[in-house]
């Protein structure tokens with residue numbers, strides 16, 4: 001608590017300056033008549049002055065004269081001096097008036113000095129009093145302020161005190177409650193203590209019981225184990241029973257089949273019987289018919305006999321007919337009777353036979369069926385064994401085939417790689433885009449293609465002013481070449497990436513020469529899709545096809561831009577464009593791990609599973625790029641755009657693994673510094689582009705020349721791609737060329753750059769790359 005201390009009052013208001021002030025005023029008071037500050041003091045002074053005032057002017061001169069003549073200048077320092085002066089007695093001879101006068105005038109002088117000193121004292125006291133008064137007023141004012149501050153403070157403190165009192169009361173109440181609670185808790189504790197004792201004793205009992213229960217549990221566990229063993233055995237038995245049951249089911253099915261067959265035979269036989277019965281019926285009907293016809297014949301005979309009797313001449317023939325008919329009838333009758341007897345006998349016999357057969361079949365079938373079941377079981381077992389043997393054989397054959405396939409695959413990879421190495425690990429293709437009739441007239445004089453056998457499809461001639469320049473590359477694609485024609489060459493490198501190699505494909509060339517067209521193409525038209533979508537299509541197609549051989553692939557994509565040596569993430573969700581806010585404050589640091597992989601910290605990496613995923617991320621990247629360009633007021637691309645696919649494959653069967661990388665890069669449009677006329681930021685941009693492009697060409701050039709020390713220099717692009725350049729990595733560069741005449745100077749520049757990259761200008765021998773020692777050159 002802070003203690004209140006009143007401000008210290010100045011103890012000596014009449015210090016030197018105050019005193020000087022007072023004496024000054026005294027002097028003024030002597031010359032000027034001032035109002036009486038202190039009436040009493042003033043009256044004393046007036047009396048003295050009045051007494052002395054008679055000869056004031058002359059006396060003062062005399063006084064000083066006297067003082068100086070006597071040589072005794074009296075000084076008053078204190079009251080005692082005055083009293084001493086007043087007590088002084090004049091010692092003169094009685095009649096010595098002159099001496100007396102002199103002494104008195106001397107005395108008067110002293111008295112005057114004394115009065116002067118006293119007045120000065122009085123004045124100083126008055127001044128002191130005044131200053132004390134003002135000090136007092138000031139002090140009083142301060143005091144009243146302090147008083148009011150104190151009263152405020154006191155009221156505050158009173159309020160605080162009241163609050164504290166309230167708090168104290170509430171605390172006291174709480175304390176009381178706490179105490180009551182404490183007492184209750186103590187009681188509860190006591191109860192709990194007694195309960196604990198009871199619980200301890202019961203715990204001891206429970207422990208004993210627990211021991212017993214544990215023993216019982218052990219016994220139960222043993223029992224359970226036994227039961228589990230039994231259950232296992234029963235399960236096995238059950239399985240064998242199920243097996244047996246399934247065998248029996250199979251047998252039952254077979255028996256049912258046999259029974260069905262037999263019942264089908266029985267049906268056939270009963271049908272046959274029915275047919276026979278029908279035959280008998282029809283024969284009976286025939287018999288009845290013949291009997292009726294016999295009756296008719298007899299009636300006819302009677303009629304004929306009647307007619308015979310009447311017609312005698314025709315009687316012989318009729319009689320013969322009748323006789324023959326009778327004979328026939330007799331024979332038919334006989335035959336029919338015999339047949340009827342036979343059929344009846346056969347029917348009865350068949351009936352008997354059928355019943356016997358059925359009974360016999362039933363009697364015979366059971367053991368036969370049992371035998372059949374046995375034999376079918378044996379057959380099934382043999383069949384099973386045969387099938388097992390066949391399966392084993394097939395498996396061995398399959399394993400041999402798979403081994404042959406993987407050997408073949410390895411051989412294919414080796415051959416593919418050898419072919420690409422023979423073609424060159426670093427290759428340069430030239431692509432001339434068609435002339436764009438944008439109000440321009442094409443005279444076709446700038447670019448031509450040599451027709452000599454050794455340069456056909458490989459050479460390009462450029463006419464610039466009066467000079468002609470010839471270049472040869474690994475392939476030259478003319479203006480008529482389609483995206484598919486170009487992709488045929490690229491697809492081999494895509495296969496290399498799937499085989500686990502690192503591949504970099506660059507598109508280089510002046511602004512508007514067709515780099516983006518080559519890499520991305522036109523998404524809207526299937527035939528005009530560029531290398532990136534086509535490569536991805538091939539990758540998905542191949543990985544799908546390889547699934548049957550046990551391969552499982554994981555494909556991850558990332559896309560970044562390097563603008564003015566600054567990395568921009570093109571797949572950053574919600575990326576607005578450029579500037580620090582575009583990266584959401586992320587730092588993109590490039591690092592290389594021990595396995596030769598490039599890691600860009602904070603970069604968005606997307607898993608891609610289908611062409612749709614790829615289309616989506618390409619759209620997003622294109623949008624991010626165009627927003628960036630608009631914000632930078634770019635007319636065309638001024639940044640390097642790097643699309644990276646990381647392909648990781650594992651073969652479940654052979655446990656082989658591959659880790660390939662495919663980088664597809666749309667480089668910034670090249671521009672000659674001298675020609676660009678750029679200034680300010682534009683100049684800086686152009687310088688940055690040229691610097692990184694020349695660093696890239698230096699790297700590839702020294703890799704092609706098999707140099708030990710590769711100059712990765714201070715360029716983000718080359719540092720980023722470091723693990724993918726050199727060694728057994730594959731590098732392919734497109735030099736894109738515009739056919740327009742005004743750009744011939746630029747075209748010459750691009751072609752020279754490309755020629756330097758692969759040292760393939762005519763007359764310079766081609767070189768193969770070899771395993772290089774890559775230098776770490778972190779920018």
Ligand SMILES: Nc1ncnc2c1ncn2[C@@H]1O[C@H](COP(=O)(O)OP(=O)(O)OP(=O)(O)O)[C@@H](O)[C@H]1O
Pocket residue numbers: 432433434436509510511512513514515516517518635636637668669670736
């Ligand atoms: N082979 C081609 N067939 C048809 N059109 C093409 C071809 N190559 C380029 N083009 C067209 O030429 C124009 C410029 O091409 P593109 O934008 O690809 O050039 P670029 O080199 O990427 O330019 P920049 O450096 O400015 O980005 C585009 O309209 C493109 O469609």
